[in-house]
Amino acid sequence: MVELKTPAEIEQMRAAGRVVASALAAVKKEAAVGMSLRELDAVARDVLRSAGAVSLFEGYQPGFATTPFSGVICTSVNDAVLHGLPGDLVLQDGDLLNVDCGASVDGWCADSAISFCVGTPRAEDLELIATTEQALAAGIAAAVPGNRLGDIGAAIGRIGKAAAVGTNLDFGGHGIGRRMHEDPHVPNSSRPGRGLKLRPGHVFAIEPWFWSGSTTTYVIDDDGWTLRSSDHTRGAHAEHTVAVTEEGPQILTLV
Numbered sequence: 001m002v003e004l005k006t007p008a009e010i011e012q013m014r015a016a017g018r019v020v021a022s023a024l025a026a027v028k029k030e031a032a033v034g035m036s037l038r039e040l041d042a043v044a045r046d047v048l049r050s051a052g053a054v055s056l057f058e059g060y061q062p063g064f065a066t067t068p069f070s071g072v073i074c075t076s077v078n079d080a081v082l083h084g085l086p087g088d089l090v091l092q093d094g095d096l097l098n099v100d101c102g103a104s105v106d107g108w109c110a111d112s113a114i115s116f117c118v119g120t121p122r123a124e125d126l127e128l129i130a131t132t133e134q135a136l137a138a139g140i141a142a143a144v145p146g147n148r149l150g151d152i153g154a155a156i157g158r159i160g161k162a163a164a165v166g167t168n169l170d171f172g173g174h175g176i177g178r179r180m181h182e183d184p185h186v187p188n189s190s191r192p193g194r195g196l197k198l199r200p201g202h203v204f205a206i207e208p209w210f211w212s213g214s215t216t217t218y219v220i221d222d223d224g225w226t227l228r229s230s231d232h233t234r235g236a237h238a239e240h241t242v243a244v245t246e247e248g249p250q251i252l253t254l255v
Contacts, residue, residue, distance in 0.1 A: 002184060003177050004201030009108065010243045010252065013177070013203060016053065016103055017110035017241050017252035023047040023101045024114050025255060027073065033093045033119045037075040040099070041086035044073045048103050056102030056109055056180040066224035074100035074113075080221075080228040081209050081235025082171060087223075093119035096128075098209075098237040102180050109180050111205040112253035113239035125234060128165065128212045132236040135159035135188075135208040139173075140242050143206065143249040147198045153190025156208045160189065166211035166233065168218060173206045176241055198244050203252070207239030 005013065023044040030043045048055055055072040069085070076084030076098040077091070084098070091097065100113035115129045138155040152173075160167045173186030184196055188208045196202075213233030220227055229235060243250045 002175055002196060002202060003182065004199060005177060005203050005243065006201065010203065010245075010250070012106060012108040013110055013241065013243070014252045016105040016108050017112070018255055019048060019051040019053045019105060020101050020103050020110045020112045021253050021255045022051070023073070023103070024099055024112060027099050028114060028116055031091065031097060031116070031118055033091055035091050037077075037084070037086040037089050037091070040075060041071040041073055044101055048072055051105070053103040053105050056104055056111065060180075069225065072101065074098070076226065076235070076237070078234050079232045080226050081211065081237055082227040083225045085223050085225050091118045094122060095119070096122075096125045096234050096236065098235065100237065100239065107178060109176050109178065110241045110253050111176055111180060111239060112241060113207060113237045115236040115238060124212060128210065128234065128236045131159060131163040131165060132208055132210050132238045135210070136206060136238040136240060139206045139208060140240060140249050140251065143198060143204065143242050143244050145198055145200055145244060145246060148193055149184060149186065149195035149198065150190040151192045152204070152206060153187040154192040157189030160208070160210055163210070164214065166213050166215045166229065168216045171209070173204055173239070176203055176205045200244055200246050202244040203241065205239055205241050207237065209235060209237040211235045
């Protein structure tokens with residue numbers, strides 16, 4: 001059974017969401033050519049620490065991972081799009097960086113991700129980021145009472161299909177609340193009118209991620225975490241934690 005959150009609980013999740021949004025904003029502000037991913041992790045870590053928040057990522061080890069995650073943010077560069085470890089890689093001019101952050105405050109969780117260019121942007125990267133953000137907006141708009149879970153995936157999938165970008169369905173959005181990953185899985189392509197009927201109090205992390213090429217397959221680095229396209233085309237990722245309410249979808253991961 002999917003947990004329904006009360007308005008008070010949603011406000012508690014919003015508090016966690018503000019911290020996550022602040023951490024992502026700080027990372028984007030500080031990201032520059034010559035900076036290492038580990039240094040960016042330290043920026044996010046300081047934001048979480050000052051807010052009294054707990055990282056949802058550090059020490060996390062799902063079934064597919066060979067080791068616990070070693071940072072408070074995922075930092076995926078260029079052809080990497082998900083789960084990149086924040087190590088010693090130094091950012092170069094023109095890099096496409098995806099940053100994902102999750103945190104809890106008083107036991108309530110929030111999760112969000114952004115993509116942006118470092119230094120001189122490539123036009124095709126900006127277009128891919130815009131497509132991904134458009135898909136996120138479409139998915140959020142579908143998160144209204146009476147719709148079904150498939151309507152969210154269908155809205156995202158329509159944007160991806162129109163842009164002819166690579167889409168993989170192994171990873172996607174998810175329920176979120178007291179834990180980062182709760183049922184149900186929220187796919188980034190689906191058939192409308194199918195699945196769970198949305199009700200006020202449902203909260204989901206909605207997160208489209210696309211590759212600029214047509215590939216739908218990936219490889220995982222030797223670190224056991226970093227997921228990159230099998231044909232080395234670049235990827236973008238966008239995510240918000242969103243509550244279904246009578247007044248419409250509410251984005252909880254905003255500053």
